[in-house]
Amino acid sequence: MIKPIRTVFVLLALGGLFWACGKSDDETVKEAEDEVFAIHDEVMPLIDDVMKLRKRVKARITTLDSTKAAGSASTTLRIDEERDQAQRIVRNLSEADSLMMNWMDQYKTDTIAKLPSEDALRYLDGQKEKITDVKAKITGSLTEAGQYLQKK
Structure with a gap:
């Protein structure tokens, strides 16, 4: 019983490996960029709420x-x-907004195409980390402000 399961697992792993190897560098970079922008596109509409x-x-x-x-x-x-708490919340909301604007200002879409694939992937990995941090700051500050205003 264990042998067929192991065989299926090995076949699936090999299939995934061959599929991954079959992608071109451009496709891999495009997928990485799409991941970064999926996070951006999820968070950007929240700026209105901020x-x-x-x-x-x-x-x-x-x-x-x-x-x-x-x-x-x-x-x-x-x-x-309470005023001190409210001022801290305003600062957090302002910082979240600034982080998003700064991220958008520094992101270099046109540079990615000029970089070797390995460098482009490294750049996109860093950008994914940055936009994930922005997302955390935005959602955290929105939650904090919402909770504050609900109790008032």
Whole structure:
């Protein structure tokens, strides 16, 4: 019973190896670039949400400032703490937006075609890592802002 399973596994592995070897360098580079842009295309629409939430959190800060002016000393302390939290969230949202814009500014599509395949793949691997970091920052800051605004 184990022998047929092992045989099937070996055949599948060999088939995958032959398939991978059959790709041209251009196809491999194109697939790597497609992976990078799949992440970009998933995250880019979230920039609108970043802007909207940043605006809402800033409006909350304005409300807190107005409330603080009319409040007691104990209220002032609570408002100051919440204001600090809101300002940190605004900074995180701004940073997420900046990271995306910076990534798009530095990405060099036309350079990839001029590079040897090995260098192009190395470049794309680095770009995939960068855009994945941007995605994490954007989704994290959106989650944080959403949770903050829900409790208010």
